[in-house]
Amino acid sequence: MIGFRFFIREFGLASAFIALGALLLICLWFSLSVQSSFLNEFRQDQLSLILDPTEKESFEQLMREESGVLRYSLQTAEENRDRIRSLYPELDSVIDSISIENFPVSALVIVEDGRKMMSFFETRPELIQAQMIHQAPDSLKTLISVATTIFLFLWVFTLILFLYFQLEGVAHRQSAKWSLMKMLGAKSSRIFLPLWGLQMTRLLVSSVCACVLAWWATSYLLSFSNWTWAGLGLNLSLGFILASLVLGSLCLYSLFLVQFRRVSVC
């Protein structure tokens, strides 16, 4: 019964450690990918415009004449319809039944000063029916940061528990041996090193499992999204395993010292 309970506790802790490790890794990967792809798009101010379809030529002329415009591209109503169709293949028949006049002609304009250009476009309502300035996904960035912090905290907490219960069991089982060694004046490292080897092996296996789980999850996420992001890299995985071992060693040593001090000399 005690053995079963021990097994359940160990299994639960290991699963939580692996799951939280994987979630932390996914958050880190997501954060790095957003940084390198989404946020890189916003080096220059960009505006999306909905144009009056009859004023396309006038708009093009305006774009050529306006000095604040760096680049622009036009999308016809057909292109926009196809874009919506590709995003929503289940609406194919619905989109077919809608006449082409309902789909707007749009333009993407890269400008020097987005706000200034927006107020300029506001003075030309005959050309521009709607406009928006593209902004970096700050809320997404905040969400990822918050999620990373929470998962990091939980992961460290689980790591401490993961080591603590193991160490407590070992200390309980080997209290007589530790007491004798302490009385004989043996160095604590002679007890710690074999213990460290065993716990680090457990940690290494769990961290590798977390990396595999995270790799599978990110690959799955990429498989049904259109993002052109790289999968979970080897560097990130190795960094995670290394961080896990270093942090684990520090925690284990601190916990061991506390336990070792508690053991009374016989």
Place this chain on the structure above:
Amino acid sequence: MLSGGLSRVGSAPLGVLALSTLCLFSSFGPSIEARSVDPQEELRKLIGERAPIEASLQELENSVLALEARQIELSQELIDFERDLEAKLRDAMLPLLSWPEGGRFLQTASWLEYQQTELLIQHTRKALLRKPLELIEERKTRIAELSDLRSSMSNQIRELQIRKSLIDFEEEELLLMKRRAETELPQATGRSKSLQ
């Protein structure tokens, strides 16, 4: 007959005018006679006045007929429109019912594309919303047009009825005057002969 005519006309100005003419004619008959007004001439004059009234009556009748035809035409158009409205509204509403609220974050390659798609979807939704609103507005306009026509028709008919009553009254007056003229003419001729 006169009082009956009066009650039918009510306060119509023409009726009052005709009545006052008649009263003048009947009360000051001798003075008119003294001014040597020819009753036949007066009769001819009054008969001559009848012609434009009859023309006006005919015109009114024609316009009522045209209005009735227009009303039938509009009613038919409205019935046809109402019959097709359900199908038209269904066709216009169907895309709106399944139209997405926003872009799909996972399906767009970049954040910029995601935002742009959201703008496109919202703008297309606005354009799709216009159609059912136009249909409802058109229905409202058609119903208003028909009810306006109906009220205008009832006004015209009422006016026509009043004018018809007036004409009837004037006809009666004319007949009365004709009869009086016929009876007074031999007497006047006899009196002038005796004076001679």
